[in-house]
Structure formats: structure tokens, C-alpha cells
Amino acid sequence: MRFKAELLSAEEMRRALYRIAHEVVEANKGVEGLVLVGIHTRGIPLAERIARYIREFEGVEVPVGVLDITLYRDDLSEIGVRPQVRQTRIPFDLTGKAVVLVDDVLYTGRTARAAMDALMDLGRPRRIYLAVLIDRGHRELPIRADFVGKNVPTARNEVVKVKLTEVDGEDRVELWEKEAA
């Protein structure tokens, strides 16, 4: 793969997440009944950071849950390699809550769809929001994000790499291009 561009620096990422945190509170008209759910893998630290920012400016601890969508993927019966299933931990009741699903990249929309299916099996939220750091387009389902860190028009042969300190040792978003086969 060939490196093409830096989409977000660490500082830009911080600002984008800070803005998302404010937008979430504004959309929900406060923090009442608000919960965050991070989608494995990088959605989890992103959800934790948004919760931290909300605590900073609202002084309220918003609960954060962890969701693995593997068992809900719509391609499980046809893929060639068995994906590892990871723990889902939602240590609070979702019923009646405003849930913000958090992921790093929104692409085809299939992960978001699977996440919504999973949430519905866990409870009956009052409403579900979707927050993503990067929206790269190419949706295959009628899904859109409510909160977006950065919209990036991409080609299909490009790859968006989100790097987070908690997982990758640094904060940075990069655009790469796949070599022609």
C-alpha cells in the first residue's frame, strides 16, 4: 500500500472529538439518559474519550459500554476466515436511553446496521445516534451518521487508517492507496 495523506493530526483529532462531545450533549439537550457504546476495536477508546470530554464540561459521568458486532455480521455465512468474537459489555440498561454508537470509520454502513441489531437485542433504547471519527462514503445501506469528525471523499481502492494512542501508540488518521494487483 502507498501512503497518500494525513487526514487528521493528533490535535485535529482531539478537536474533532471535543466538538462531537459538545454536539452529542446539545442534540440530547443535556446528559439525561445518555449512554455511549463503542464498537470494537477503535470505537471503544473513542467512546471513552468523548465521555471524558463530556465529564470535563458537564461534570457528569456518562456510562460507556462495549459492543462486538461479529455475531451480527451479514456476511458470516460466506466469509473465508472465521473472525474472532469479542466480549460485549453493556453494564447498564439500554431501555429508554439515548445511545450514541461510536466507531472510527463509517464506510458501507454494514457495521452500523449490525450494531443497531445487536443493541435492539440488548434492550429498547429511546433513540440511537451514530458518531464516527471519519465518514469516507460508499454506503451500501441507507444509513448516515449523526456526528462526524471529518467527511473524507475516498476511492474504493483507498484505505483509511485510524491510529489511536490506546491501541496503536499514536493519534493520527492516514489515507493509503492499495497497489493495483
Add this chain to the structure above:
Amino acid sequence: MRHLLDFAGWTKSEVESLLETAKVMAEVLERPVKKVPALQGFTVATVFFEPSTRTRISFELAARRMSADVVSFAAATSSLQKGESYKDTLLTLEAMGIDAYVIRADAAGVPHQATRWVKGAVINGGDGRRAHPTQALLDAYTLLEALGSLEGKKIAIVGDILHSRVARSNLELLPLLGAEVWAAGPPTLLPQALPGARLTPHLEEALEGADAVMVLRLQRERMEAGLVNLEDYIAHYQVTEERLQKAKPGAPLLHPGPMNRDVELEGTLADSERSLVNRQVHNGVAVRMAVLYHLLVGRER
């Protein structure tokens, strides 16, 4: 893995990966909606040439919890009664498009043979005296829940070791996870040697300092065959409160069921806090969901 027949060739990390998946499945079973769409479109057949209640129901529930379709074959009500062979039975099911076969048979080796006849995944649901791998997996899972780790732990298996597929599978699996396994029983029900086990006819020796005790069912036909006298067995091998004092304090007690209360173990023990018998049954569904997931997802169809 393509099939689950026994644990020959398995590595510790493969076992751990499967048991990790079982933990996720256990969480699914705690949800208000105890069902995920992971195996939608797959069909699982339980093919029981030998009667069983808990293993069959546990597998069927596991498959349904993963949204697979399930068909059930029971020898007692089938064409086997008309002389159809195991092979023809399986080929008939194969023609109907089955993806996984859970096979229970009184003859050892039937699941192995089945892998030559069908394209689907074969899971050994217990064959003769040879193996019962999902029972061993659920035992290991239950032991890990209770003890945290099996590394260096002493596990005592008590009873009819010679005829027990549960004991054999546990003796393949538990040492892989680092356990030291002792098998105790009457000399007539002990094999000459068994890989993975330290064999003893002295129950106290096996129980001494044990971290957990697994009691096996005493089969009526062994008594009828003269291999053991019931009163002698109870006198020397029944696991009692008093004998359990030799094990570590609070050492958990397992039994694959169904239990003969007051035969292989003191009835009060079966209901005591240290008994994990119901926990084993509970965990069996999650473990079998993990097995089906590992065998079917990503498989060439």
C-alpha cells in the same frame, strides 16, 4: 478445525481460543434476547444413534441460539429400525443439505467414519467408550470459572475410568490446560495405563490436595457384568463429605450426569454449594455454541 472428534493434535491456544468464544456466548445467553444471527442459513443435524437427553437438547438449543435450522434424528424412531446402516442414514441427511452433524453412537469411531461420508462438519456427541469432547470442554470451562486457571491444579476423576468416554476426553483436554489429572476407581474399572493420567485404586490418594473432583456415573451394566459390587463400590469409592476433607477446602465437585445419588456420591453433596453439576449443564450450551461457531463460520460450503 474441520471436525471435533477428540483432542488429538489440538494445541493449548486452540482450546483457549474456543473457550474464549464460549465466554462471549455465555454473555449472549444472559441477554433479554438470547439469540444471535451468526449461523443463519446453516442447518445442524443431531444424529443420535444412542439415546441421550441433555447432550442432544444442549446442542439443539446451542444451534437455535445461533439462528441455525435444526433437524433431529433419533435411532429409536428411524429407518435404522428397518436395517438402514449408519452410512446410509448419514448420506440421506447429506442429500438434504446438512452443514453440521452432531453424532452420538454406542460404537467407537462412528463420528470418525462419518467424516468420510459427509461434507459437513462432524461433531462427536459421544462415541462408545472413546470420546465425548464437548463434555470435556464444558467441564474445562466450568473448572476455569471456579478455579481461574488450571495450571498446576490437581483434578481427581473418580469412578468407572475404564468405560468412560468423559474421563478419556478430560484426560486429553485437562493436561493441555496445565492440570495434573488423577484417576481413581476399583481395579476392575481402571485401565492398565492411560495417557495424561495418574491412575490409582486408592480414592484417598487421588483426593489428597485435589483442587476439584469429578465424579463419574456408575453404569448398571458394569454391576451386572460382575465388574463391581455395588456395596463394595459405595464402601470404598463413593465420594462423601468425609472423604472430600482430603481435597482442598471447598474444592468444587463435578458430575457429567445423570447422577446416581448415594451411589457414586453422597446425595447431600450433589445439592451442596460445592456442586457445579447444574453449572456444567448451563455452560454446556455456551460451549456448544462456540464449537458450532468455530466449525461453521468461514467453512467452505
